[in-house]
Amino acid sequence: MSNNIKIKVKNYGFYYGKIKVLSDITMDIEQNTITAIIGPSGCGKSTFIRTFNRMNDLIANSKVTGEVSVDGINIYKNNVDVVELRKKVGMVFQRPNPFPKTIYDNIAYGPRLHARYSKQKLEHIVEDSLKKAALWDEVKNKLHTNALELSGGQQQRLCIARVLAVNSEIILMDEPASSLDPISTQKIEDLIDELKENYTIIIVTHNMQQAARISQKTAFLLTEKIDEPARLIEYDDTNKIFTNPGDKRTENYITGRFG
Amino acid sequence: MKRKNLIQKFWNYLLLFITLIVVVFVLGIIIYLIVKGLPALSWEFITQKPEAGMRGGGIFPAILGTLYLIIGTIIFSLPVGIFAALYLNEYASKNRLTRIIRLSIVNVSGVPSVVFGLFGLGFFVILLKFGKSILAGSLTLALLILPVIITASEEALKTVPDSYRQASLALGATKWQTVIKVILPQALPGIVTGSVIGIGRAAGETAPIIFTVAAFSQPNLPNSVFSQVMALPYHLYVLATQVPNAPENIQWGTALVLLLLVLFFTIAGTVIRTRARLRKVNL
Amino acid sequence: MLWMEKFKKSKFRIFKTFLISKFVFINGIISIVVLGLILAFLIYNSLKFFSSYPFFDFISGTRWSPTVNEKFGFVPLMVGSLEVAFGAILIAVPLGIGVAIYIGELAPRLVRETLKPIIEVLATIPSVVLGFIGLKTVVPFVKNIFSLSIGLTALSGSIILAFMSLPTIISISEDAINAVPNGLRNASLALGANKWETTYKIVVPTASSGILAAVMLGLGRIIGETMAVLMITGNSPRIVFSWLQPVRTITATIAAEMGETVQGGLHYSALFGIGLVLFLVTFLTNFTADRFVNRIRNII
Structure with missing residues (x-):
């Protein structure tokens, strides 16, 4: 397994201004695996997942310490191009955020940014991405209608398709189903499970059943005291975390004693 | 009680x-x-030149002159104003400089229009040697309405949800690509609305154009950006105060045409805004 | 590894990003540049006047007679401007604040939605059109009612300028009134005050600094307004302390005389000089008003 490490995190810390919110995180994330990040709300899960595509760069006065490597390259080194990084590391947000454009233009947005494609090639990419996101059958007859007319669940799968269209290798998902109904959630979960064949997926979720259902690895983050940064308490196979956690604090959280 | x-x-x-x-x-x-x-008002009134020392005929040269000035003003103010708003809303971080910029915008919008006229005379007409010309006049008017355009554009940019920016950046778009492909198209109706109303205001301004472009009488139509032109607001001023015994109906007709022109811009702006809103509601 | 190479920022992209950000930045600071250039030009062009004409004679001189004997006394123009502005504010403030309170606080929704756009139209009427209409209506009216030989007076100017400043005063006062938190209103109503008591004891005092800012911005407009005063105040540069006599304002002087001056001459430079004074006065007014506006933003 060890030569299938996709992402290495070493002594990672994160600051908002002077306030340290994440500290001392070290973990290896495996290729073609679904890794869930769980923890009580406010513990920095979203901040942590935004580390991998450097979306945190947008926050003024934020600072990262330690090392985060993707395919062996420290992505916080000065000469790394965040644009290239974000092509490789796609992201799906908590609320579906399709552009107010047509379904077709939403999917084609990324490919058009990065290269000049012929019309046929672009159509092929759109169809292919929508198929992979299990949305093609529902929208193939209305590709040129506004994406905002889709239901919430469809919008979220569209956002996933949009990431697939830029050929990302890693997909970050920040509570992708938290604003959806149970049926849509089910569809998204099935989709995520299929995607792991070809992608490395990191998913933040506050829903422990969801983490247990879909992930192979689980990381538990916790802020133990107010004013202290959150730390990685335990990181292991999902099965082990949920059946036989190695840490008392994990057990407390899993069994619902706090959080 | x-x-x-x-x-x-x-x-x-x-x-x-x-x-x-x-x-x-x-x-x-x-x-x-x-x-x-x-x-x-008659077809002749708006399509013919003045006659008999402005005591007869139409006001076509003044209408045309004002239209040229409007076009010039749009060209000079709109792009700069939009980019200035982009800087404030998308690029700049909140610091001392942006505070000074905002304060300047407020103060530029408070500068009396006649002072813009003085500046246009000293800078564009004399120093840059544009002479009294369409170029000098529209540049002066452009500076005058710049605050309106910046403010309107910034308001419009603020209505674009942050989630669009994040989605675009996360797909590997550069900031510039995000601005051009996602943010500007979304903000455009708002920008146009505010700008159109501002441009209507510029069309009715007199003091800034007296020294920079307006001709008392210029029956020949302009042939370059360095031509002087007649303009509706100045023409009304001239008719009302400088031409003895100018027929009343010509004066009132000129005033009405000017008001209609300005109202046209205001109404057009409002219509664009309403339509954009309706479109959003329908989704 | 191809991926490693791709990961590095390309020189081209670094350069392009740099150019774009500089370009946007230059546009961003345009308003500072414009403000600075205007000030610099007013100073530059008035240098000749201020260096050759005794400053004391300018500031305290009672005669403005540039063509006959090169007298550039500022007092008549200042008195003219102040007289017209004072009259205008006297008319505009009660009207403007009254309308703002009615529309912002008391009026039923339907009435508000009908009346507001009508008042907003006033802001779009060009000043030359308002001046023209004043010339045709207010001027004869003032002449007849006070049986004057001429209706081109400070009062006529004040009336038109008052209406010109109304949109500014109304819209900014109304914003300030709307910004008063509903909790305050409810608290007052719950203590048994009726709507009017709540309005004048709670809402108006809370909004007062915004209303003050509105009045100042209106004043800025009045002092800077040119065409209407040029057309209807009679343009006589004499010191008079009567609203029923012709006066001449700073703005009208610039607009009326610039055409007759010799470029670079003393008169030309003097007009830039009074332009500079005008600029500084309006700058201070707006600056102060902006302070007030920011203060309400911070409180509420």
């Missing part, structure tokens, strides 16, 4: 009365202008 309510009634009616005075005044102006000006 009764007294209390009587006082309330009294003030309510007094303030209603005051409001009605203002409303009646505004409606009065417009209706009076239409009643007095409408008889002068």
